[in-house]
Amino acid sequence: KTRIIAVANEKGGVGKTAMVINLGAALSQKGYQTLLVDMDPQHNTTSGLGAEVDDAALSVYHLIKAEQDGQAAAAVLKTKWEKLHLIPAHIDLAGAEIELIDAEGRENKLKQALMPLADQYDFILVDTPPSLSLLTVNVFAFATELLVPCQTQPYAFRALTDLFDTIDTVKEEINPDLRITGIVATFFDQQTIVSRDILEKLKSVAPYRDLLFKTVIRSNTTIAASSAVCKPVVFYRRGSHGAVDYTALAEEMLNRPAL
Amino acid sequence: KTRIIAVANEKGGVGKTAMVINLGAALSQKGYQTLLVDMDPQHNTTSGLGAEVDDAALSVYHLIKAEQDGQAAAAVLKTKWEKLHLIPAHIDLAGAEIELIDAEGRENKLKQALMPLADQYDFILVDTPPSLSLLTVNVFAFATELLVPCQTQPYAFRALTDLFDTIDTVKEEINPDLRITGIVATFFDQQTIVSRDILEKLKSVAPYRDLLFKTVIRSNTTIAASSAVCKPVVFYRRGSHGAVDYTALAEEMLNRPAL
Numbered sequence: 399k400t401r402i403i404a405v406a407n408e409k410g411g412v413g414k415t416a417m418v419i420n421l422g423a424a425l426s427q428k429g430y431q432t433l434l435v436d437m438d439p440q441h442n443t444t445s446g447l448g449a450e451v452d453d454a455a456l457s458v459y460h461l462i463k464a465e466q467d468g469q470a471a472a473a474v475l476k477t478k479w480e481k482l483h484l485i486p487a488h489i490d491l492a493g494a495e496i497e498l499i500d501a502e503g504r505e506n507k508l509k510q511a512l513m514p515l516a517d518q519y520d521f522i523l524v525d526t527p528p529s530l531s532l533l534t535v536n537v538f539a540f541a542t543e544l545l546v547p548c549q550t551q552p553y554a555f556r557a558l559t560d561l562f563d564t565i566d567t568v569k570e571e572i573n574p575d576l577r578i579t580g581i582v583a584t585f586f587d588q589q590t591i592v593s594r595d596i597l598e599k600l601k602s603v604a605p606y607r608d609l610l611f612k613t614v615i616r617s618n619t620t621i622a623a624s625s626a627v628c629k630p631v632v633f634y635r636r637g638s639h640g641a642v643d644y645t646a647l648a649e650e651m652l653n654r655p656a657l
Numbered sequence: 658k659t660r661i662i663a664v665a666n667e668k669g670g671v672g673k674t675a676m677v678i679n680l681g682a683a684l685s686q687k688g689y690q691t692l693l694v695d696m697d698p699q700h701n702t703t704s705g706l707g708a709e710v711d712d713a714a715l716s717v718y719h720l721i722k723a724e725q726d727g728q729a730a731a732a733v734l735k736t737k738w739e740k741l742h743l744i745p746a747h748i749d750l751a752g753a754e755i756e757l758i759d760a761e762g763r764e765n766k767l768k769q770a771l772m773p774l775a776d777q778y779d780f781i782l783v784d785t786p787p788s789l790s791l792l793t794v795n796v797f798a799f800a801t802e803l804l805v806p807c808q809t810q811p812y813a814f815r816a817l818t819d820l821f822d823t824i825d826t827v828k829e830e831i832n833p834d835l836r837i838t839g840i841v842a843t844f845f846d847q848q849t850i851v852s853r854d855i856l857e858k859l860k861s862v863a864p865y866r867d868l869l870f871k872t873v874i875r876s877n878t879t880i881a882a883s884s885a886v887c888k889p890v891v892f893y894r895r896g897s898h899g900a901v902d903y904t905a906l907a908e909e910m911l912n913r914p915a916l
């Protein structure tokens with residue numbers, strides 16, 4: 399059964415895109431057929447893989463506008479890495495928010511478009527924008543589980559309260575089957591008191607402590623450098639902290655069902 | 658004449674909130690009467706100053722819903738620091754987006770609410786969410802100038818193209834008087850190649866090079882630590898890199914008109 403994972407957190411800059419690209423790549427490296435879907439109008443998952451598309455190319459925008467059925471397969475791009483595929487985003491996705499406001503069943507557009515091809519993949523990871531927009535709601539309606547990157551910083555920790563309220567609402571009104579896979583601490587820096595404090599809080603404060611992954615993603619410049627050369631860190635520098643941490647995260651994902 | 662400054666960048670986590678709080682505090686420390694306005698539903702400027710408000714308290718949400726005229730003055734909170742005032746945000750601001758969709762003159766709600774008190778201040782700094790929502794458009798309609806924090810990382814640099822396209826549209830359709838004060842490089846780390854590369858690009862690539870401030874905000878854990886104790890860094894540790902850089906930024910702001 400395909401695991402469809404929304405990677406989301408309204409707080410900006412917590413490592414959502416980095417997680418979609420690098421966890422996705424690590425899963426594909428272990429032999430799992432993996433699809434990445436970029437649902438952020440900033441199209442960072444797309445640019446982070448060097449797959450920028452022009453206005454004419456098919457992107458996720460066309461799928462949620464549902465101009466024609468059966469377009470999803472045509473929108474899938476193969477990447478340089480064998481089992482890693484991508485449905486790209488383009489800046490015109492920013493317009494979809496307003497254009498879909500009055501559409502019938504507007505929150506299920508992504509699900510309708512992608513369900514036909516879901517069973518070709520073991521994992522589908524979906525990147526989201528740092529806001530609780532109709533685009534993010536579309537992703538929540540489609541996903542079977544939710545992965546929450548949380549930067550080990552005060553604002554990102556405080557953001558969890560509002561985020562969990564939102565998740566409760568989504569479960570009641572949009573997708574009762576959505577389960578939380580867990581919270582992953584990111585940008586961890588052992589040298590910094592603030593970072594250690596927040597990790598301690600994640601480990602001790604309910605309900606976060608029961609959801610926290612053992613794997614911690616350390617702050618690591620190779621991750622940023624890999625985005626500059628448009629490669630996932632596991633294919634850029636195998637021995638780096640970034641590659642080690644995201645490979646460990648992939649292993650923990652495989653052993654951990656969604657709660 | 659009051660300088661009304663929107664601090665904006667759709668890319669998440671680039672230091673918008675940190676800039677509003679710390680630049681605002683540095684300006685107030687130099688004797689300028691300064692008002693901070695939190696227009697992000699994540700209410701980080703509010704929580705970063707330890708000023709969280711409950712559902713019943715007056716916040717920016719009530720001002721843009723324009724329930725009563727003349728409420729702005731009542732919404733202003735004094736902070737512990739003499740010349741630094743705040744109009745707080747609350748999570749209910751997230752609802753304003755949908756609630757204002759059909760309102761007449763919806764993009765000018767903030768301007769209408771705050772113009773009456775603007776001339777009591779030398780500077781008004783407005784924090785924005787990491788998205789191009791109606792809330793951000795309200796801020797662009799109210800502001801006289803725009804300050805763009807840009808993290809010295811590839812995604813943040815790439816985000817500038819879309820951001821500048823958006824600014825052109827805002828100038829044409831919403832506020833022709835909006836001028837760009839400049840771009841400020843943030844999270845700079847001399848030790849990291851990626852960070853140095855991006856700073857070089859900001860210094861050399863048009864149109865960014867003509868807008869780039871000389872002051873660079875270095876990556877500095879004291880800034881994050883100061884948000885944990887709800888104090889601006891200039892009032893938390895005077896000698897830290899964060900305090901030095903934000904004081905320098907305040908000085909450059911004073912000497913630099915908006916282009």
Ligand SMILES: Nc1ncnc2c1ncn2[C@@H]1O[C@H](COP(=O)(O)OP(=O)(O)OP(=O)(O)O)[C@@H](O)[C@H]1O
Nearest residue numbers: 410411412413414415416528616617618622669810
């Ligand atoms: N573990 C890490 N260590 C160091 N840098 C990282 C790490 N993870 C991500 N980064 C870098 O930090 C920046 C922010 O990460 P990223 O863009 O993935 O966050 P995001 O949550 O997707 O942001 P947004 O909210 O804008 O979508 C990027 O420049 C990225 O390359």
Ligand SMILES: Nc1ncnc2c1ncn2[C@@H]1O[C@H](COP(=O)(O)OP(=O)(O)OP(=O)(O)O)[C@@H](O)[C@H]1O
Nearest residue numbers: 410551669670671672673674675787875876877881
């Ligand atoms: N120069 C800096 N050095 C180190 N940490 C910083 C710096 N500036 C900000 N931070 C920290 O980095 C994180 C991101 O910064 P901040 O929240 O101000 O960005 P933002 O652009 O407002 O994010 P959002 O897009 O979510 O609104 C915060 O935890 C903040 O305390």
Ligand SMILES: [Mg+2]
Nearest residue numbers: 414415438442
């Ligand atoms: Mg992202």
Ligand SMILES: [Mg+2]
Nearest residue numbers: 673674697701
């Ligand atoms: Mg912010």
